[in-house]
Amino acid sequence: MKRNAISTLLGTDLVGETVTVCGWVRTFRNDQFLSINDGSSLSNLQLVIDRESTDEGVRKRLTTGAAVCAVGQLVESQGKGQATELEVAQLEVLGDADPEVYPIQMKRHTMEFLREKAHLRFRTSTFNAVFRLRHGLQYAIHEYFEKNGFYMLHTPIVTGSDAEGAGEMFQVTTLDLGNVPKTEEGEVDHSEDFFAKPTNLTVSGQLEAELGAMALGKVYTFGPTFRAENSNTSRHLAEFWMIEPEVAFNDLVDNMDLAEDCLRFVLNRVLEQYPAELEFLAKREADAEKQLPADQRNEMGLIERLRFVTETPFIRLTYTEAIDLLRNSKPFKKKKFKYPVEWGIDLQSEHERWLVEKHFKQPVILTDYPAQIKAFYMRSNDDGKTVAAMDVLVPGIGELVGGSQREERLEMLQKKCAEFDIPEEHVWWYLDTRRFGTAPHAGFGMGFERLVMFATGMTNIRDVIPFPRTPQNAEF
Ligand code: 4AD
Ligand code: MG
Numbered sequence: 001m002k003r004n005a006i007s008t009l010l011g012t013d014l015v016g017e018t019v020t021v022c023g024w025v026r027t028f029r030n031d032q033f034l035s036i037n038d039g040s041s042l043s044n045l046q047l048v049i050d051r052e053s054t055d056e057g058v059r060k061r062l063t064t065g066a067a068v069c070a071v072g073q074l075v076e077s078q079g080k081g082q083a084t085e086l087e088v089a090q091l092e093v094l095g096d097a098d099p100e101v102y103p104i105q106m107k108r109h110t111m112e113f114l115r116e117k118a119h120l121r122f123r124t125s126t127f128n129a130v131f132r133l134r135h136g137l138q139y140a141i142h143e144y145f146e147k148n149g150f151y152m153l154h155t156p157i158v159t160g161s162d163a164e165g166a167g168e169m170f171q172v173t174t175l176d177l178g179n180v181p182k183t184e185e186g187e188v189d190h191s192e193d194f195f196a197k198p199t200n201l202t203v204s205g206q207l208e209a210e211l212g213a214m215a216l217g218k219v220y221t222f223g224p225t226f227r228a229e230n231s232n233t234s235r236h237l238a239e240f241w242m243i244e245p246e247v248a249f250n251d252l253v254d255n256m257d258l259a260e261d262c263l264r265f266v267l268n269r270v271l272e273q274y275p276a277e278l279e280f281l282a283k284r285e286a287d288a289e290k291q292l293p294a295d296q297r298n299e300m301g302l303i304e305r306l307r308f309v310t311e312t313p314f315i316r317l318t319y320t321e322a323i324d325l326l327r328n329s330k331p332f333k334k335k336k337f338k339y340p341v342e343w344g345i346d347l348q349s350e351h352e353r354w355l356v357e358k359h360f361k362q363p364v365i366l367t368d369y370p371a372q373i374k375a376f377y378m379r380s381n382d383d384g385k386t387v388a389a390m391d392v393l394v395p396g397i398g399e400l401v402g403g404s405q406r407e408e409r410l411e412m413l414q415k416k417c418a419e420f421d422i423p424e425e426h427v428w429w430y431l432d433t434r435r436f437g438t439a440p441h442a443g444f445g446m447g448f449e450r451l452v453m454f455a456t457g458m459t460n461i462r463d464v465i466p467f468p469r470t471p472q473n474a475e476f
Helices: 056-060 111-116 125-147 206-216 252-273 275-289 302-311 319-327 349-359 410-419 428-435 448-456
Strands: 018-029 033-037 045-048 067-076 084-095 199-201 218-226 239-248 315-318 364-370 386-394 398-405 441-447
Touching: 018 045, 018 084, 033 067, 125 218, 125 252, 125 275, 125 448, 199 218, 206 218, 206 239, 206 428, 206 441, 239 252, 239 448, 252 275, 252 302, 252 364, 252 386, 252 398, 252 441, 252 448, 275 302, 315 319, 319 349, 319 364, 319 386, 349 364, 349 386, 349 398, 386 441, 398 448, 410 428, 441 448
Parallel strands: 045 084, 315 364
Antiparallel strands: 018 033, 018 067, 033 045, 067 084, 218 239, 239 441, 364 386, 386 398, 398 441
């Protein structure tokens, strides 16, 4: 059926024309004004219904959530709040939504309630805006890399390796779990498994991206990643999407520059292309924050915050400097931190938040972390204690990006494998790139959902992915 997207009817270009629109009812007022949305815009189109020519039976079915199709003339609107409206000549209800049972009504629903109705929450303005922005961000990411000479590489989802060495993997097997074949030693006999070896869902495409970078120069992968970490926080998912660029001949400084530039580009893009969605979400955030104590509110509104990030160079400091700052901080001296602060610890969320939200009040890149708290592939620094790692921390989110310069020296990498208990025969292909034409290179991973959180002001990661996977939850 030929029809017009509502986005094309909100301006006055087509005034006077007869058009067809289809969408879902948001509201029906005074038995006359029907507001519908078709997903093409955050805004609804107002349909004016003629009581005489529209059957009462049809009018009764115009309840929130019902699907309708209408034909009529587009006219300039008499009312405030919209430029145009549709004078309905014909109206058909395609699908009813019984108001007694349809859960998404035109009132404020909590995010928790809507999470349980994730199959229907797209129909609210908030999720309409969030998912439109999510789309815009992923498109801008591809645009950024395309413009900068990168090749997108599809890295495997099923793999035999644990790139991060954290052991948080979902196993992949076709073995019958009720009757697992065993070896003589009593261990699971993976020779009978589909891949004839243990495999898992990938935690990161980095190792394979590195292989590509050693010939294509600049590559990135943007795929789903899976982590079976049992952390029920507002910033962790078991299935999330990650953007991982990898660049031959880049060092840590180039890597930081790339992360900053990429972030700035994508935020600028959505500021340009999604002003209505951002304004809507900014207002939503401001309303939600009225319930919070003053010290938990954002000092800047959403749009101001995004602009600020696009205009201000990030603070760069070493992990060691950050530890010094933390140990001299008020909360440390007053014993307000729950976790200890000393050189060698993995920074906790409370420490990261103090640095970016209280101390610097802007994004921060921390570098040169202790080797023992970072992955095996990071390049050792000359001090013998730290590695060329970088984490980008942003207000409200904490860690948005994690990356490093990679260890390109074969012997150093072999030493790291031994220290981290990684058998060389498991990563022979990775080590081969250090045997043949090895070169300095660097890359990072940006958590896509954390980026969407940052750009939308949503405070729970479950609300920026259509169907979140978290411990004990894989509904839909
Ligand atoms: O710091 P991570 O673990 O780094 C890596 O996986 C590297 N291999 C990336 C690379 O250098 N190519 O993860 C990178 C980012 C984090 O900074 C965070 O934004 C996001 O991925 N992330 C998660 N997002 C949602 N849920 C989780 N459970 C996440 N774990 C990491
Ligand atoms: Mg990390």
